[in-house]
Amino acid sequence: MDTLYHFIFALIGGYVFVKATRYEIKFRVLVLLALISEFPDLSHLAGDLSLLHNIFVFIPLLGIYIHQRRKENTKIYVVILMLMVYGHLLSDMIFGMGIPLFYPLSDKMYLLPQIGLCMYDSTLPKIMYGPDLVECFFTTHGLALALYFGVIGGLSVCLSRR
């Protein structure tokens, strides 16, 4: 996925999370976190997508989260950043070659199911396969949105300040 898509995806996700949880976080901080969440794509500079496109990138972020017991703002920034990075990895699994989710344990590339529920004629909707499905009830793109905002919604309920 391209850099602008990642940025907008992250920013919207962060904004929704902040509004849902009622944390008072400035928009410019969200912009900064959305920019930082692009860091997996630094692995392209090294010529190896695997380096930062795997679930183990969350380990240092979890470490920061765990060691910030007293600074609530830092903790919530890390949660937002993790959500944004999750969105980054998820969107890189919508199409293309996918990402090596469990690298360095495995080189296997993971892609969201290239599937859709589509109706192109007057018959019943059919399950169809492929990356270029359009005019469907759902496709991989919708699935990615549901997975992203589903997690954001779930975390918002758990971490809400109400």
Ligand SMILES: [Zn+2]
């Ligand atoms: Zn990426």
